[in-house]
Amino acid sequence: MTFPDPPAAHIRTYNFRMRKHVLLYGLLGGVLIAGLKFIEYRWLVVEYSVEIYGGLVAAVFASAGIWLGVRLTRRTRQTETVVVREVVVAAPTKFVCDQQKLVSLGITPREREILGLIAEGLSNKEIAARVFVSENTVKTHSSRVFDKLGARRRTQAVQLAKEFRLIP
Amino acid sequence: MTFPDPPAAHIRTYNFRMRKHVLLYGLLGGVLIAGLKFIEYRWLVVEYSVEIYGGLVAAVFASAGIWLGVRLTRRTRQTETVVVREVVVAAPTKFVCDQQKLVSLGITPREREILGLIAEGLSNKEIAARVFVSENTVKTHSSRVFDKLGARRRTQAVQLAKEFRLIP
DNA sequence: CGCAAAATCATCCTTTCGGGTGACGCGCGC
DNA sequence: GCGCGCGTCACCCGAAAGGATGATTTTGCG
Numbered sequence A, B: 001m002t003f004p005d006p007p008a009a010h011i012r013t014y015n016f017r018m019r020k021h022v023l024l025y026g027l028l029g030g031v032l033i034a035g036l037k038f039i040e041y042r043w044l045v046v047e048y049s050v051e052i053y054g055g056l057v058a059a060v061f062a063s064a065g066i067w068l069g070v071r072l073t074r075r076t077r078q079t080e081t082v083v084v085r086e087v088v089v090a091a092p093t094k095f096v097c098d099q100q101k102l103v104s105l106g107i108t109p110r111e112r113e114i115l116g117l118i119a120e121g122l123s124n125k126e127i128a129a130r131v132f133v134s135e136n137t138v139k140t141h142s143s144r145v146f147d148k149l150g151a152r153r154r155t156q157a158v159q160l161a162k163e164f165r166l167i168p
Numbered sequence C: 001c002g003c004a005a006a007a008t009c010a011t012c013c014t015t016t017c018g019g020g021t022g023a024c025g026c027g028c029g030c
Numbered sequence D: 001g002c003g004c005g006c007g008t009c010a011c012c013c014g015a016a017a018g019g020a021t022g023a024t025t026t027t028g029c030g
Helices: A006-042 A048-080 A099-103 A109-119 A124-131 A135-149 A155-162 B006-042 B049-078 B099-103 B110-119 B124-131 B135-149 B154-163
Strands: A081-088 B083-087
Touching: A048 A099, A099 B099, A099 B154, A109 A124, A109 A135, A109 B006, A109 B135, A135 B006, A155 B110, A155 B154, B110 B124, B110 B135, B124 B135
Parallel strands: A081 B083
Antiparallel strands: none
């Protein structure tokens, strides 16, 4: 029986400890009961002895209970304290398009797509074939996106798009 | 009486709650004692009644103690220390031109310079003005570098040059 | 539904690019 | 000196790119 992931292992440790505590607790109770029984015969029977015994038992078990309660939660506390939040500052991994910039420039998804294909070095004709539209449509899209970017050439558009983090 | 900062407010709440718990605890004990006293006179006195009462008291106070112990430490759990570990993956490294690739492709310094200016989005005319040569010269350089890179368009040349690490 | 934005396609025109070719000068090494 | 690489410049021509404008269809949304 294995526990591959850390959480399961933690739970197991917890249960084991709890069981140990319960056993200890029961043993303590038994000893106390025996002690009471012993005292009942040896000691003088005074008035309110039941109340005294009861209070004694209550006090002992209460402190034991508090101790146990603290003890039980301490383990939980320990696992919760080790909260390591890894904050990745600069991830060179995946490119995320700057959506804000796209919106602020008013660039539509289609235009951004054409922009990306332009950046890949494709001609208008190749782009048209790639996205299944006429070359005129590609020219319209590119013209619009150049206008929105403030570019006069496709190379300039690519440069600006990379600066604005619109394309990888 | 106000508590401006959260930490002080927490501590006070803690003490207040603790006191409240102790009071509640005492009250519960008193009620139980009274209950036991009441039962002592009304119920038939059986053998081991003391043990039964003791066990009862023990059980009640033990559970109450556990509850109290958990309750007391739960507050402490709130002040868990969150370890924020910032992991810097990769700093924006300085660009170094791949000289080997440059040589293997047979690209001359002047051609590489023109290539860089093309990548910046400049037109042939602008490049010519920048490097003080005629536009025809720029065209010759660009034509040559396109041929060496295997590019048919300047955008494609830029793409390939970036792949080959010839330009930033 | 009706409107507006987006996407589509077209036409005309100008500019830019890219390919091809040829030529000239300069420095360097054989 | 001669060849060679490099940089320079010129001309021509076709292709590609870019600008301007208009129109139609599709689509998302109140």
